[in-house]
Amino acid sequence: MASPLPPFTVRRGEPVLVTPSEPTPHETKPLSDIDDGEGMRFYSSGIHLYRANPSKSGQDPAKVIHDALSRALVPYYPLAGRLREEQGRKLVVDCFGQGVMFVSADADLTADDFGDVQSPPFPCFEEFILESTTIAGVEPVIDRPLLYIQVTRLKCGGFIFGQRFCHCVVDAPGGMQFEKAICELATGETSPSVTPAWGREMFMARDPPRLSYPHLEYRDPAGGPHDRMLTTAPSDMARVPFFFGPREIAGLRQRAPPGMRCSRFELVAACIWRSRTAALGYTPEEEVRLSFIVNARGRADIPLPQGFYGNAFAYSVAAATAGELTGGDLGYALELVKKAKSAVTYDYLLSVADLMVLEGRPLFALTRTYIVSDVSHAGFKSVDFGWGEAVYGGPAKGGEGPLPGVTNYFSRAKNGKGEEGTVVPICLPRDAMEKFQLEVQGLTAEL
Template sequence: MASSLSFTVCRREPVLVAPAKSTPHEFKPLSDIDDQEGLRFYSSGIHFYRNDPSKEGRDPATVIKEALGEVLVHYYPIAGRLREWPGRKLVVECTGEGVVFVEADADVRLEDFGHAPSPPFPCVEELLYDTESFGSILDRPLLFIQVTRLKCGGFIFGLRINHTFVDAPGVVQFLTGLGEMARGAAAPTLTPVWERELLNARSPPRITHAHPEYECLAGTDVLTTSPPADMVNRSFFFGPKEISAMRKHAPPHLRSTSSRFDLITASVWRSRTAALGYDPDDEVRVLFVVNARGRRNPPLPSGYYGNALAFPVASSAAGRLSRSPLGYALELVRKAKASVTDEYMQSVADLMVLRGRPHFAMARTYLVSDVTRAGFEAVDFGWGEGVYGGPASAGVGAVPGVASFYTWHRNKGEEGILVPMCLPGPAMERFQMEMESLTEEPAFDPYHNNTNINNIFIHY
């Protein structure tokens, strides 16, 4: 089993890779969406690649390292360092110092990770450069890359990148350009665009929307008091059969209009809340990352690689959420997602300036990030598309269980969405029971013939 896999990685000394040509020395402020507290960390990604016999004699680490210097000419701010100006304003000084690159070798084969690798990965910290010892994101490299060669001839590409600089689409844009240059292109197909001022606060700033995502809840979350040894990791696969069943648990007017994301998020949030046994009157939330690129008028320019995201939140009393049929959670999720408009994004930027760039609240909150459409799996350095490409870990944040990434996954020939979950042992068993009730065909239509829906799906 891949989960019990153990192997040794031998790293060479890290080196700095600078842009291959001279680049401008200048100061570039980040946007007021970029530099909020909740993004001031290094996000991690990982890509697994098979051996390609036609590449015999070509070292992937050498190929990628050379292409990295070339692509940094176009993305030269990434080779700089962050500074902080008054008002906690983050600014990149384009110094051209470079990014960190490490090559390594592991005594393991790609097939040892299983036929369809997915997080959590064994020994994942051995495949990523350690940034945990940094006390600050200031005056540090913005990007760390490790290329680990495998015994089978395949390799693993791991990266950590400062999240204030890029969101998931921005990372994919950069990696796609890196891959193009590794395959011999003279420049990235998509020219990078800075223009961070497009997501800055107004003058004077004014908050025009309610933003509960930045308002802390009173009290604690059971997950913050659960010993790490009691936590259990498990992943849940949602293929065509599971999605079809969840649609039939939804009210008729939402069955055809709800996306897979809507259905999965509502189901997981409802089941997780019931499993954790909150007090009925406790307010619980689901917070999700929404890509605002396609929601602006006019849209952000093609090639924009900064953070263009929002964290809308749906909330409910725990008892009502757990007792109500799926349609209740589904309506809340859809409404929160639809709230992200041009004015909403502008209001967030203004809030950052007025309130000191706060962190989004996490108590009794479940955060989900859907990266199934980001395109990580399509990144090609010349060895074809990856066996897996996406987040390096199952969740987001320092506290286990508060968040999950949604990733594409193939299970027994079916393509679907994989949702990792981390919960205390007894809660995990309850969560699985709750999810099984929503991913099995209902015995009857709970919304037909004026059935008293308030008495349905009560499991305790």
């Protein structure tokens, strides 16, 4: 568990633009029609916490990372560019070496002050990531740096690496690929081991564009606009991390239909979706949804080029009425989750790209929808700038995007017994949290 932090001050230096260390092509590169949907137009935040390394005594991690970043931006030069919107809200990157934003800082804290932090949100994350200017509460992505980095030195000799990527240009694996390129250059390599590939033409709309699927993820659910999650004030929300370890997973497996093979993600997602629906008290006829990311990487039917770092995923949707979901057993929810998971093919991704062009790049539906992203296997802790593996590595926040209370990350963590499991930071109206806890306990108790 993360410890309450003692009083502290973060002293930021003056932010600077870091540009590629060598001349790079001056050109305009279009994003894919998967990249530039409304739901991608935000900055995704991540944090890595490092302890002191005696072998690095006297070295400034901020300078090491600053210099490696400048070198990494040579092969990854589009990340140093700026987004521009063309006709049809099409986003392109003007690549003229404008640079990414970087700031070094110092904090009156040690790595030990954070305790055993293993899952988001990271304590006081706002102090360790560099925000950009907001307009009416919205952070624009047009004509802004595509990456913001803050390196905060700790008084113990450790440091915190905080980054914010524009989601239009990278997804989580793509961002990790770039961070590992910085690591390799910071630790003495002359070039990144993976050569980056743009490859965005793979996910461009067809000519003419045509929808092959209903794409519920972009359609409002049946039953009207009512949803407590969209109307409850943040001050009336409770935030509780839920841990699904060996005992909880065993309990869920006992409730799966005989012979059904289920992943840990499918079991946890089905459990939370069903429990959340019951806790929020939707009427039986209202449609409820679980939306989750299905990654296209590593699949034979989607031959991505080696080194691709753009967005390569789609949101898939499981849908039912609240009455059907809460009235059925866990197996009913699992069937819906598995069916939705298998629906994403290359043709499905192209259909999403077509929808973006035909319908003005809409935001995905949010009403009575629970959106999850599994980052359990992203390898955040393996980001090593030369100081060793991260103590914590992962998302800065519990959820991101338009409404953090609607979105969740699934992360890997250990409990107090040293058991490894999946942790999910749940955010619900206070009066619904106790009901949710009881529902989860009922589904995870071993029979």
